[in-house]
Amino acid sequence: MIQTDVLIIGAGPVGLFTVFEAGLLNLRCHLIDSLPYPGGQCAEIYPKKPIFDIPAYPEILAGDLVENLLEQIEPFQPSYTLGERAQTLKKDEEGFFTITTHEGTKHRSRVVIIAGGLGSFEPRKPPIPELPQFEDRGVDYFVRDPEKYRGKKVVISGGGDSALDWTIHLADIARELTLIHRRNEFRGALDSVSKVRDLAEIGRIQLITPAEVIGLNGATSLNELKIKTETSGLKLEADYFIPLFGLLPKLGPIGDWGLEIEKNAIKVNNALDYSTNIQGIYAVGDVNTYPGKLKLILSGFHEATLALQSAYEVINPGKKHVMKYTTVNGITGFDGSKKEAKKVEPVAI
Amino acid sequence: MIKIKVKDREGELHELEGPTDMSLNLMELFKAHELPVEGTCGGMALCASCQCYVLSDHPLDGRTDAEEDMLAEAFHVKENSRLGCQIHLIDELDGLEIELAPDESLN
Numbered sequence: 268m269i270q271t272d273v274l275i276i277g278a279g280p281v282g283l284f285t286v287f288e289a290g291l292l293n294l295r296c297h298l299i300d301s302l303p304y305p306g307g308q309c310a311e312i313y314p315k316k317p318i319f320d321i322p323a324y325p326e327i328l329a330g331d332l333v334e335n336l337l338e339q340i341e342p343f344q345p346s347y348t349l350g351e352r353a354q355t356l357k358k359d360e361e362g363f364f365t366i367t368t369h370e371g372t373k374h375r376s377r378v379v380i381i382a383g384g385l386g387s388f389e390p391r392k393p394p395i396p397e398l399p400q401f402e403d404r405g406v407d408y409f410v411r412d413p414e415k416y417r418g419k420k421v422v423i424s425g426g427g428d429s430a431l432d433w434t435i436h437l438a439d440i441a442r443e444l445t446l447i448h449r450r451n452e453f454r455g456a457l458d459s460v461s462k463v464r465d466l467a468e469i470g471r472i473q474l475i476t477p478a479e480v481i482g483l484n485g486a487t488s489l490n491e492l493k494i495k496t497e498t499s500g501l502k503l504e505a506d507y508f509i510p511l512f513g514l515l516p517k518l519g520p521i522g523d524w525g526l527e528i529e530k531n532a533i534k535v536n537n538a539l540d541y542s543t544n545i546q547g548i549y550a551v552g553d554v555n556t557y558p559g560k561l562k563l564i565l566s567g568f569h570e571a572t573l574a575l576q577s578a579y580e581v582i583n584p585g586k587k588h589v590m591k592y593t594t595v596n597g598i599t600g601f602d603g604s605k606k607e608a609k610k611v612e613p614v615a616i
Numbered sequence: 617m618i619k620i621k622v623k624d625r626e627g628e629l630h631e632l633e634g635p636t637d638m639s640l641n642l643m644e645l646f647k648a649h650e651l652p653v654e655g656t657c658g659g660m661a662l663c664a665s666c667q668c669y670v671l672s673d674h675p676l677d678g679r680t681d682a683e684e685d686m687l688a689e690a691f692h693v694k695e696n697s698r699l700g701c702q703i704h705l706i707d708e709l710d711g712l713e714i715e716l717a718p719d720e721s722l723n
Binding site: 308312313316385391392393394398425426427448449450452454512513515516517562 | 654656657658660662663685688689691692693718720721723
């Protein structure tokens, strides 16, 4: 069981900044995120895109914003459960919450801040009717252990970097490897594209383009794919089918926690503290909604700051926190580090 | 102001009015009228949640590389597929007819 003062669901920019504001109030944080790294959408969808509306940054790449936030919160030593989706939430008689991930990792805290953005990232699934019945029976959306495919007949579909990278990697492991893509062109890194074309040329892999997998067959597990090409249809024997089309955010299990949901987002009290209908749970950033809500990183930073002031009183009943500017007190990290303004000797004029 | 006809995923028709002087795109117009379009990536041609089919023969600018790349990965793509976020509302698009592509999060 992981115990902390504040559990943060979502390690995107707003979740990360929440650690900073909590740190100023001497509260420790633990973050849970379904992605295997912090940064949320900024890391997964657009790390190389510039953002122009972060105050004091005329322009900053989303990936750099995440790096900066990680540096900013380092003194407050957050801990993480990454690559796991927050699945269930329970409140006990003492008023503490227990959150369990889909892998079974348990976390306990008095306050939960949901900074879940648009939800947890899940694989984008191609529209093939039989897909659900073959999940874990030959259909994999991630390559977790390449050895699983040793000596097997494997089909990968997709045209981006992950499809190309895994095609190259599994070419030496699988008995037969086929890459199927809807277009003749691939949009991945140029040298991956040329490596894949070389592998096809020497006959190590089979490349079928432009084509789409439209059906799956098999008794208990997968053994055949139905493929549609421009001119005809064909069938291909396969032990494994790995569709790699990137990730898509879904609100997911958070929607079943008894929180008031409106338009796929969590309703909060924006007049006060961004609290939800469950005392002790707050929602900040893109995951929340209220009249006039704007889904901006900058709005999330503000919401997190106010939510923490309220959370402080939940954790320390009867105590009132007095806000001090960091310019006055500096920052004292949990790691013993101190940041404060340099003392300058007054100069006689 | 221009008028745009949109067939939603249930086949229902909507006539939307949109200003041409606010550098608004189709995805933003869908959202402003509360059509079920997520606009997940905020208009960067990185998610395809605003994919739609262009039914009329209005003079649209061609797809950019970014839009081509995303459509190469998206599902339910047809010849007339476009990302709503890449189509800016201009006077020439008055009377444009659009159909929303299926919601791929339901695959």
